[in-house]
Structures are given as C-alpha cells and as structure tokens.
Amino acid sequence: VIGINQYGLRENDCYYSEQNSLPVESGAEFFEFISMELVPFIDKTFRTENFKVAIGHGKSANFINYYLLKGVPLFQSYIVLSPELAPDMASYLTEVFPKLEQKTFYYLATTTNDTKGIQETTEALSKSLESIENSNVLKTFDTFEGPSHYTLPAHAIPKALESIFFVFQPISKKEYKETILKLEGNPVEYLTDK
Numbered sequence: 001v002i003g004i005n006q007y008g009l010r011e012n013d014c015y016y017s018e019q020n021s022l023p024v025e026s027g028a029e030f031f032e033f034i035s036m037e038l039v040p041f042i043d044k045t046f047r048t049e050n051f052k053v054a055i056g057h058g059k060s061a062n063f064i065n066y067y068l069l070k071g072v073p074l075f076q077s078y079i080v081l082s083p084e085l086a087p088d089m090a091s092y093l094t095e096v097f098p099k100l101e102q103k104t105f106y107y108l109a110t111t112t113n114d115t116k117g118i119q120e121t122t123e124a125l126s127k128s129l130e131s132i133e134n135s136n137v138l139k140t141f142d143t144f145e146g147p148s149h150y151t152l153p154a155h156a157i158p159k160a161l162e163s164i165f166f167v168f169q170p171i172s173k174k175e176y177k178e179t180i181l182k183l184e185g186n187p188v189e190y191l192t193d194k
Contacts, residue, residue, distance in 0.1 A: 002038070002042060004034075004038075006060070010059055010060065011059070012026040012027070012030075013026065013027065013030040013060075013063070014027055014030070014059040014060055014062065014063045015027035015030075016062075016086050018087075020088060021086035021087050021088035021089055021092070022066070022086075023063070023066055027063075030063075031063075031066060034074075035067070035070075035074050039052070039074060050076075051076050051077070052074065052075045052076055052077070053075060053076070053077040053078075053079065053105075053161075053164065054067060054074075054075040054077070054078050054079070055079040055081070055153075055157065055160075056078075056079070056080060056081065056083070057081040057082060057152070057153050058081075058082055058083070058084050058118075058149070059084045061080045061081050061082060061083035061084070062083045062084055062085050062086050062089055064078055064080065065078065065080065065083070065089055065092070065093060068093065068096055068100070068104070069092055069096055072102065073100070073102065073104065076102065076103065076104060076105065077104070077105035077106075077107075077164050078104070078105070078106050078107065079107045079156070079157060079160040079161075079164075080106070080107065080108045080109070081109050081110075081152055081153055081156050081157075082109070082110050082111065082114050082115075082118050082119075082122060082149050082152055083108075083118070083121075083122060083125070084118060085121050085122075085125065089125075090121070090124065090125045090128055093125065093128070093129060094128050094129065094132065097129060097132045097134055097137055098132055098133070098134050099134075100134055100136050100137050101136060102136060103136050103138070104136060104137050104138070105138045105140075105163070105164045106129070106137060106138070106139045106140070107139075107140045107141075107142075107156075107159075107160035107163055107164065108122060108125065108126055108129070108139070108140070108141045108142075109122075109141070109142040109143070109144065109152065109156040109159075109160070110122035110123065110142075110143050110144070110152070111143065111144040111145075111146070111147045111148065111149065111152045111155075112143060112144070112145050112146065113146065113147060113148045113149070114148075114149045114152070115149055118149065119143075123143070126141040129141075138164075140160070140163045142156065142159060144156065
C-alpha cells in the first residue's frame with residue numbers, strides 16, 4: 001500500500017484547466033510524477049504484480065479518473081469516493097468506458113450525508129456509467145447511509161476491496177444457485193474466466 005501525503009498540496013496536485021478539465025501546470029506535473037516516477041520506482045524496487053488499485057477521495061477521486069483517459073490505463077482498479085468532479089469528467093468517462101479493452105474495476109461511492117453537490121454529481125455519474133455496456137468494465141456503485149463525507153472512506157474502502165476481489169473468493173452457495181446453475185454456456189468457461 002502506497003500513500004501519497006498531499007498535506008497542503010492537494011489543490012495544486014489536483015489542479016486542472018477550467019477550459020477542458022484536464023490536468024495542467026502543477027496538476028500535470030503530479031500526474032506525470034505518479035505515472036513516470038512513482039509507479040516505475042515501486043515496480044523496480046519491490047516485487048509487484050500488474051494489478052494496481054488507485055483510491056481517491058474528493059478532489060483526488062476526480063484526479064485518479066485521468067488515468068482512465070490514457071490509451072492503456074495505469075491502474076486496473078479505481079476506488080472513487082465522493083468525487084469532486086471536474087466539469088467535463090462525467091462526459092470523458094462515458095466516452096472512455098465503452099472503449100476500455102483491459103479488465104477494469106470501477107467502484108464509485110457517496111453517502112447520504114455528503115455535500116449535496118457531490119452526492120448529486122456522483123449519483124448522476126453512476127446513472128451515466130450504468131447504461132454503458134462493456135464486459136471489460138466491472139462497475140459498482142454504493143450510497144452509504146450515515147457516514148459523513150470525511151468518514152466515508154472507512155466504510156467504503158473495505159466494501160470496494162471486497163467487490164474488486166470477489167472473483168478470487170470461493171464459490172458461495174448463493175453464487176452457485178444464482179449464477180452457475182443459470183449459465184447457458186459451459187460452467188468450465190465461467191470457472192476459467194473467474
């Protein structure tokens with residue numbers, strides 16, 4: 001687990017252009033730092049796998065979405081919590097989701113006690129993404145009852161990780177009854193994909 005301390009720098013690190021909502025200046029530098037310096041350093045220094053999860057909250061939740069806009073996204077899983085979305089981000093995501101060719105997990109969450117604007121834009125983004133058909137993208141959306149904007153990560157991160165790594169869990173009775181027994185194709189193919 002790698003955490004980036006953004007204390008006092010979050011606004012600068014997540015800075016984007018008001019014209020096109022893309023990272024510029026200090027935001028572009030931070031974007032390049034993560035993709036060109038930090039991740040290669042981690043891969044070179046430690047034993048890593050080719051499955052990387054990015055987690056963002058608020059402004060950084062918007063920011064991690066920029067990695068989805070690259071030709072081949074840097075991360076394979078995104079945990080986007082109460083995102084303070086850039087004006088054009090929802091349209092960028094609805095454009096890119098149908099085109100994603102690698103398996104991508106996308107977990108989006110808000111809370112009933114979130115800032116009203118953030119809750120509304122998060123729910124609108126969820127509805128937009130829900131209608132997109134792409135078997136490479138596994139989307140999950142949750143609205144939590146009770147937590148505040150600031151306590152949401154403590155509730156959402158465990159649920160997101162469980163959702164992302166569901167395929168690695170043993171087959172439950174529920175999965176067997178609701179999925180495997182109802183398969184039209186070969187169960188062996190299902191297990192191979194799983």
